[in-house]
Amino acid sequence: MDSSTRRQRHADLWLAVAMAAVSAIVWWEARKLAPAPFDPLGPKSFPMWIAGALGLLSFVSIVVVIAGRALGRSETSLILGIGDEAPTDYALQPGLAVLASLLTVAYVAALTFTGIGFLWATIAYIGVLGWAMSERTRRHTLIAAIIAVLMGSGITILFTKIFILDLP
């Protein structure tokens, strides 16, 4: 079995296990609901049916994967390249994707839990992330800084002064 197939099989198994867990949690929570007197179905039956169907499909998927068969792959994937063979004409940068995710979580946490404010948090976020994604030369560092200031203040003015929206 090649590494791509093995990776896909692991992903399939994780998907099926995660879906089984979700269906079990929803089913368990839904069964606690009281029935509605005038409504034959009530608020709990539909979620329980759907959770049951999802659980059944997840179980079948787990059996199929453990039996060594493939679940198939979506051909309409929006994310190019994931689970596929790595491209040959450039190098993938998964570390950068992890960094972008962590920075985004940190940005939202800063907006939610600190008083740093949208303007400064956004300038810092765009600047650092833009720099990390760029080629990190002196020129690119300067461009990242300029874009961060322009976009950070531009977006703030656009939404607070023109669209009159509350920003996080």
Next chain:
Amino acid sequence: MSLAEAFLYLATPTSFLIVFGGVLLGIAVGVMPGITAGMLLALVLPFTYYMTSINAVILLIAMFIGGVSGGLVTATLMRIPGEPNAVMTCLDGYPMAKAGRPGRALGLGNAASIVGGSISWLALVLLAPPLAKIAVVLGPWENFALVIMALVLISSLSGGSFIKGLMAGLFGMLVSMPGIDETSGMLRLNFGFHELDGGFDALPVIIGVFALSQIIADTMHIGQQNIEHVRANMRGILISLRDYVTHGWNMLRSSVIGVWIGILPGVGAAIASIIAYTTAKNLSKTPEQFGKGSEEAIVAAESANNATTGGTLIPLLTLGIPGGLADSILLGALVIHNLQPGPLLYINNPGVVNAIMATHLVAHLVMFLFMTIGVILFARLALLHRAWIFPTVLVFCVIGAYALNNRPFDVWVMLAFGAIGFGLEYAKAPLAPFVIGLVLAPLAEKELRSGLMSSGGTLMPLVQRPISLAFLVVAVLMFIWPLWREWRRRAKAGAAIP
């Protein structure tokens, strides 16, 4: 507002500006690899809340048309499909551009796009109203069966894995369920979190799944930035009348394929262009030229992918069933604007339906104009380093998730569903069934419960009423078909082993 009045409305300065801006933004996004039209629609959706419903749909349709068309530029000049539907254009557009005829390749693609778009508009205007008249008689049982059919159909046809499609659809349905149950008024599935009393808002979920997850994933491909590209030029950008005659039959055939594929839920423009391309190759007198810069190939691929735009709107407007990914977001937009998609939209909001139809055609004309005169500018946009775009788009994801309810919780929901969307994509599960499940589950539940209340708790009307039975039969057939196809494939593979 009649269709004629809708065209007149589009001639007013505000709405014309909206169409212009929408198409321009759509093309710009279509040109940039890594940002798709669906993503743009998801991002803009929260801000349309502050517009009238008619202006909001005008903007979204204009962006949709622009986005579908913009992929041509990067496909031709960089061999990168700016949009997934431009994948077949790469095969011949790039070789033709590399052979010194980039203007000709872009001109042919652009001409094919406007022809495909116009034919699909005709189909939309001719097919949608009679279909809506039939659909208006559907009762709760038929509507419930229709949603089930749509979910099975989209899982079955979205390609690759049927079981994953169904799982994604059911998961989407579950995500829509926390919060106050509309029929009984009871609180359910909030897991003790008061923030979930109102349920998950569809918008942060859609932004997370379609925009955030994709940007994060595309960050991995940022090295693609530096690959070889051809410089655009204007020579041959306007094709002659003779070219239209020469390629007329191919344009017509590929457009009809595009419209038909567009009507089928979940299949999408990429598959339409593949089928049109293959058909053109099979019927060509010079099939050996395909893949080496064939004019017929570019025309087939581009006619078909633009023709899906009208096709996908037909089931959306008449039945409330989206034909593709971007349409799922359009469906979400209609719901956000308190417009119930489906046949009643024709009765309750004819102005919105006619505005959608009129915008579909006008946006194609504007797109043709922009792509003709501004192609060199768009080509430059494609070369813009993604490091300067992605962080700003991520900030828009955060603002978009927050703006609707001013709740930081929604931003965290968006982040969580970004991770979930990434996981689903990583496992190669299709996302379209997830959104269909998310958006249509409340309707399915409401209709089922309403039907059960009127029937005294029996499910029998579901199989006793001919239309609902027909929908269920199609659902069952579409459920069995991929399993049977897989069984046949395995049987053949087994027979081939000596």
